[in-house]
Amino acid sequence: MKGLRSHFVFSRNQQNGVFLLVLIVLVLQGVYYFMDSNAGNAISAEDEEIERFQKQIDSIRTAKAAADTLKIFPFNPNYITDYRGYILGMNLEEIDRLHKYRAGDKWVNSA
Numbered sequence: 302m303k304g305l306r307s308h309f310v311f312s313r314n315q316q317n318g319v320f321l322l323v324l325i326v327l328v329l330q331g332v333y334y335f336m337d338s339n340a341g342n343a344i345s346a347e348d349e350e351i352e353r354f355q356k357q358i359d360s361i362r363t364a365k366a367a368a369d370t371l372k373i374f375p376f377n378p379n380y381i382t383d384y385r386g387y388i389l390g391m392n393l394e395e396i397d398r399l400h401k402y403r404a405g406d407k408w409v410n411s412a
Contacts, residue, residue: 378409 311319378399381389386396402409 376411378411379403 376385381391381396381399383396386399391399399409
């Protein structure tokens with residue numbers, strides 16, 4: 302027990318040093334705890350301007366993404382007329398081939 306006790310015996314100067322160290326740690330923690338955390342978060346005019354620009358950039362990106370999306374309209378290729386084939390970009394040979402295929406009572410699978 303004597304060997305174990307020797308590690309916990311401090312001189313008067315060492316006891317004062319440990320006490321001072323604990324006191325400094327407690328004071329620093331108290332300052333950190335009671336310090337107003339919102340004092341540095343005041344919104345300045347520059348921050349408001351940056352937010353306004355960021356919202357404007359976001360709205361431009363949203364509008365561009367909406368414009369870039371293609372809307373796919375469903376259609377049945379079995380009932381394409383000459384006009385509709387022309388609008389879809391088919392040439393006359395393709396349209397005639399489709400009409401000839403349909404004239405044989407065959408169906409285009411458009412699933």
